[in-house]
Amino acid sequence: MKLEINDLHVEVEGKEVVKGVSLAINQGELHVIMGPNGSGKTTLAKTIMGHPLSKVTGGDILSDGASVLGMKANERAKLGIFLEFQNPVEIEGLGLLGFLNTARGAVSTEKFSFKEFMGEIKGRASSLSLKEEIIGRSLNHGFSGGEKKKVEILQMALLKPRMAILDEPDSGLDVDAVKTVASNINDLRKKNNMGILLITHYSRILNYMEPQFIHIMKDGRIIREGGKELISEIEEKGYND
Ligand SMILES: Nc1ncnc2c1ncn2[C@@H]1O[C@H](COP(=O)(O)OP(=O)(O)O)[C@@H](O)[C@H]1O
Numbered sequence: 118m119k120l121e122i123n124d125l126h127v128e129v130e131g132k133e134v135v136k137g138v139s140l141a142i143n144q145g146e147l148h149v150i151m152g153p154n155g156s157g158k159t160t161l162a163k164t165i166m167g168h169p170l171s172k173v174t175g176g177d178i179l180s181d182g183a184s185v186l187g188m189k190a191n192e193r194a195k196l197g198i199f200l201e202f203q204n205p206v207e208i209e210g211l212g213l214l215g216f217l218n219t220a221r222g223a224v225s226t227e228k229f230s231f232k233e234f235m236g237e238i239k240g241r242a243s244s245l246s247l248k249e250e251i252i253g254r255s256l257n258h259g260f261s262g263g264e265k266k267k268v269e270i271l272q273m274a275l276l277k278p279r280m281a282i283l284d285e286p287d288s289g290l291d292v293d294a295v296k297t298v299a300s301n302i303n304d305l306r307k308k309n310n311m312g313i314l315l316i317t318h319y320s321r322i323l324n325y326m327e328p329q330f331i332h333i334m335k336d337g338r339i340i341r342e343g344g345k346e347l348i349s350e351i352e353e354k355g356y357n358d
């Protein structure tokens with residue numbers, strides 16, 4: 118899959134937040150967007166997934182050359198696009214297990230036994246250092262910040278997307294958890310030949326990954342692009358050019 122974003126303009130609540138962003142991500146590639154708070158990173162991520170509050174006022178988003186703008190979020194998920202939320206929502210009463218089962222059934226026609234499914238969940242939960250009892254609880258309800266972010270990765274492991282947008286997978290994680298999450302993302306990327314667009318404020322998680330393309334976003338625009346070398350420059354000088 119190839120995901121292309123061409124001169125995208127997005128309004129939220131009548132305010133232009135994304136002001137002409139272009140990006141092209143091939144399956145298997147790891148792209149990173151860094152940028153200060155409020156630069157429109159989350160809005161861009163949600164727009165790719167088809168969030169109803171994002172109003173595209175210009176440009177296009179293409180999957181293998183075909184526009185996805187007319188598609189709902191669930192249809193985009195079926196194409197193999199996945200979004201890890203920056204702030205996952207808590208839904209009391211919706212069991213995590215049932216949620217994962219329904220989500221997987223909605224994007225994949227692959228047959229699997231309950232035993233296989235449970236095995237996959239338990240295996241991934243263990244490699245994410247998530248307590249097994251969490252599987253029996255309501256989705257994100259009362260989960261710690263770190264657990265919520267890890268459950269997003271668990272979801273990604275089960276849905277096997279071809280293109281994953283990860284909105285601050287490192288936020289709220291302690292040092293060990295950052296390492297654990299990075300190694301799970303690396304593992305899934307390799308297994309499924311995923312393309313990844315990873316959004317982060319901090320370079321720490323990138324120490325455990327091999328990002329190929331770095332994009333710096335500020336005030337709704339990509340202001341700089343380059344390779345890994347940009348990361349240390351940002352660490353040193355900040356986002357002001
Ligand atoms: N639902 C919304 N209503 C009003 N303004 C919003 C909404 N979502 C985002 N914004 C505004 O859009 C700008 C970019 O936000 P966001 O995309 O979350 O940036 P980032 O993820 O880079 O921190 C901010 O000024 C934010 O206040």
Ligand SMILES: [Mg+2]
Pocket residue numbers: 158159160203
């Ligand atoms: Mg954000």
